[in-house]
Amino acid sequence: MTEALRPLRPLQVSSVSHDSQSSQPKSGPISKSITAPDRPKKRAVCSQCRIRKVRCDGRPNLCQNCDRLGFECSFQQLPGKSPGQYVVKLPERRRRMQACIPCHSKKTRCLGELPSCSSCVRRNRVCSYPRAKNHGSAADGLTGAVGFDDECAEDASPSQEDMDMEMEMGDAADGEGSAPDAETTTALVLDYFDHLYPLPSFAFLHKPTVVLRCRDQTMNESLKLAICAITSLHLKRSSLCHDLWVQQAEQSILQQIGRASIFHLQALLLVIRYRIESGEFPTAFMLAALAARTALALRLNYERPELSQVAQEARRRLFWAVYLLDDFFCVGLREFELCPEETIHLQLPCDEDHFGAGRYVHTGLLRPGPSDNVSTVGLRGVYLRLTSVRRAVMRFNRRVGLGEELSSTIGGSMRRFEEELNSLMANLSPFEQYSVSNLTSCRWQAQFIMLHMSWHQCHCDIYRLGLDGYSEAAPSPILMAIHPRERTAMQFKCFEHAESIIRIVSDFSTHGNGECLLERDAAVCAFESARLVMFSSRIPGAPSNLDLAINKAKLSLNLITRFFPYSASTQPLRKDLERLIASYSVRLALQTQEAFSEPDPPSARPSTKVSQYASSRQRLSVQSLLLQSDFVDDSNEIAGPAPGAAIQATANAMQTNSRTTYVSGSSEVTVAPRNQTWGVTGQVESLNGQAQQSGTCLDAGQEDAGLIFNPWMGFAGTEDMHGMSGRPPDEEF
Template sequence: MTDPIRPLRPAQSASPASPNNQPPGPIITTTGTGLLRKRPTCSQCRIRKVRCDGQQHICGNCQRLRFECSFQQNSNPSRSEYVLKVPEARRRMQACIPCHDKKTRCLGELPSCTNCMRKGRNCVYPSTKKGPASARSRDVAEQPSALAKDSRSPSARLAPDTAPASLNQNDTSPGQDVITLLVENYFRELYPLPSFSFLHKPTVIQRCEDGTINEQLKLAICAITALQLQLSAYPHDVWAQKAEHTILQQIGQPSIFQLQSLFLIVRYRIESGGFPKAFMLAGLAARIAVALRLNYERRDLSYVAQEARRRLYWSLYLLDDYFCVGLREFELCPEETIHLQLPCTEEVFEAGGHTLTGPLQPDPSRVGEPTGLHASYLRVTSARRANMRFIRRLGLGEESPATLRTSIATLEQNLSLIHAGMGELGTYSVSTLTATKWPAEYLMLHVSWHQCHCDLYRSFIDSYSEAAPVAVLEGLHPQDRAAVQRKCVEHAEAIIDILSDFAQHGHSQCQLERDIAVCAFEAARIVMFDCRRTGQVGKMHEALVKASLCFQLITRHFSFSASTQPLS
């Protein structure tokens, strides 16, 4: 029996009507009583699944978008039949790149949205294939004064007579003159750093000149160069986003070019504040590297191809410093899976030559063979990671007090072996720093070498924030503990002295890796803490001067980097 209070549903056909056979006119839904009526919806709004205002003759949506509204049938009864046109696809309002990255609502105002204007960001909209570049992109292209300001920046080192080139008017891709300018600055400013020295300069420049360079690699090089050289007038965030999108679209077809581009995008995300995305993309890069078997030698390839593959994987190995910090579960390139020789010298690589180098772990029988700056830096990096794992074990109480002295001696012996393999490079001197063609890499090698000892010894400084548990400290004899504390301070002061030499001898505008900022920060902390711990009031002023020098270096060289902001 039917409940008299509950209204009946209207009768429905067995199969629902499709948009093509849907009868024109307003669609009205009634209850069983016929007393309540909903607002009529035209067929166009129903197909597009949007709210219809039910306005007679033609609804507001169809009038605004110039669609043929089904309500128009009622206003023209002379028409014997009515054929409904399926609405064409209309692109919705796009969010700008900064709002899209931050996942905040963007109203799409031109030339800059409200969010970006309020937060002082560079507002750039993604380009469309059907029309010219966005108004914001055109504004960026028409800022000769801003480009001229960047070209005068000492960190950029652009030629003073180089006229800033505009962007392509059809999209936001860099023009040929911009590509040439930024690629040249990449090899002059970033290539001397170990992480960025995997591209073969003659090959890349030739491909840029003849227009055969991989598209996403081109965008990635331009993006990271413009970011690190602080060329804010260029839309490097758009280039990075476009390169990343293309890489992810082609993720099923991995290639060397794709991995080179992805590595640069990961570095871009780290330095621009997108660390969570960089963390996930780095894992993807490591998977691609293994899929391409880059952790194995390929003797069947040319010398240049072999070394390029080798250096790319070693760059991924250095990328671990951003993520693992002594935690094996976060390592992208575990050392036990690497079956490669170390990189050759820069001169040999650029000339397309070949030399045999040793493995990552030094061989005691070959300590007399020099390894070069790049290879030595990789070995020091390996030693620092071993020290960090040791520190982790100390903090977790996994290191027995009975084996403490033996573990320290083993790590010290490994450092001595690496130092012996450096040859003449292992002896620091101001004259070598000023004469070498690679001052940044020379600086990084010796600073990282001293940081190895600071990492190893700082856990035994009494009351230090990173000191080992008291039970562990008591496992080391007080005289031995005092000795390692003294060594830690000596190596920290050596770091500050090297940084001071670097700044005083004309290298103040040289590009540096983020690790230098970390070493400078840690050295300043150790020197300041030692003064307070020992009560040496007379040396406090000297310690403050040294700490100030470290923070000035961080501010000068890493003002562009979001990853170093907590250190400044």
């Protein structure tokens, strides 16, 4: 029989033994005696050092740390106190710095200057600090023993690293429980329905229900925080902790990512809008996909006739709000669409009066069929149908630019778009048709002017294909195939609708409600109309000469500056329009005779950010939020560096540090990197400087077919970039 295996090491000998022989090691191959080392005696730690997590020297009566900092030490024998108990008073945190809300949300170092920290001043941000907290109140009744048996932490000197850690810990403590109180919540919820609810993307909440739950304090916590955050951001309530609120709402939603909920989706949409307006485009882009998945998981794209009328309409509006998110990121590209139209089986939203009263009204589908007998769809329904038409126009323009549309079919496609747009306008009631009197009497002025501006902009997108010398015109072979009389008609129709947008901007500035808010599409329409009006001054017989065109463009600039002062998504539009107006003003002052054509974009190496095929299919503008998200394809790192690739990688890195390439179809645009304080808008000066050095200009026969898309879906025109100085902008973008 096999002998049992002997253990690898001898068993520990018990220190407590009743047999004197048991203390001797057992016989065997290992004959060394095993002696347990003596445990060092633990040093006593006072209560103050234990709370502060620093090393205590254990000096009787008064430790060195408390003596040095002037704290009341728990080792002190106070009269009237038993030696075993001591009332612990939490000391003030003397080294903690208070980080401002923007720096805390972006996890950047904040020096805590008042009234604005240097980081926010350098980045031109609104700086605000959270409300002060009473940190000592929670520990007033804490009692503990004189000494502790636990190991104390290592002594920490007041280094910069410790100060940063203490600052983050203090800010995290301040963030806990920083939800708005009941009074603040009620005020912000009412402000939401007064200012944001009239906009198309924010009209998915039912006011009577939400207000009632707010006052009863039964509202979903994530939704409450999201409403308060987005409202305070848009209304510039900088004294409120809206960055912390939106962060708490987002974290709560992500923690329950596997539990789809209507309330979480409502809150998520508001969080996405907040991230867009604050310039956090990558986060917004990823969260938008989560919102679309949640909407489909809840089957919001289908009707639910067994529900109440309020619940059905709220579901419809919530899904249509997700549908409108595509305007920020999909830019006419199918692969980025969140909600393809073939998956939507919902009717359009009804009027506000019917929604508030819970009455059912048949409004028709997104794409009306021959049997659709709906007489009046309403502002919101027509706006959604118009959004669908504009996306179809953008896809049509892309096909024309890539040469995928036959010249013989272009005219027929344009006429079909014209008929569809005229049909949309016919669905409006007489009080919803555009006029100054209807504007002043309309209850929803923001929705009213956005609808009519977008309708005219859709015509501009169609007809600008025939503008000779314009960067967004059709390629030269297609232009040559169009009869000159038809091209001239397209030009004047395009300029006429651009003038109509300027007129709406002027009427709204004069007769509109200056306190209402607008969405980004209004800024895009104003921007594009200003470009077209100034460009039209080169055409003989145009409605405006150069001087008048510049003044009209300034009306658009004033609208963008006035209604989007802190919007990160519209800031590139404002800066580009300012440079464009300055360029045309210089031309007016010099009275040059050169043609108003555009410079040839500089040739550059192939882009390494995206694949070559994607470069030709996915042309994005510098104003595109998808491009501003700065996603980079790092597929080359999957297999590791190839032999001998270190030198080439170093050379490529040096080139990347000096320039960044953005794809524009068959051409590319090279700009200075962001870390050299150029930002995305530095493309304007970079292009212009190189174009001036080359001394070349494009005419209609040399027009690059790649530069054909506006900020709503693609590249801005290079006439924006002509005639500017080559120096970088002063402010950081």
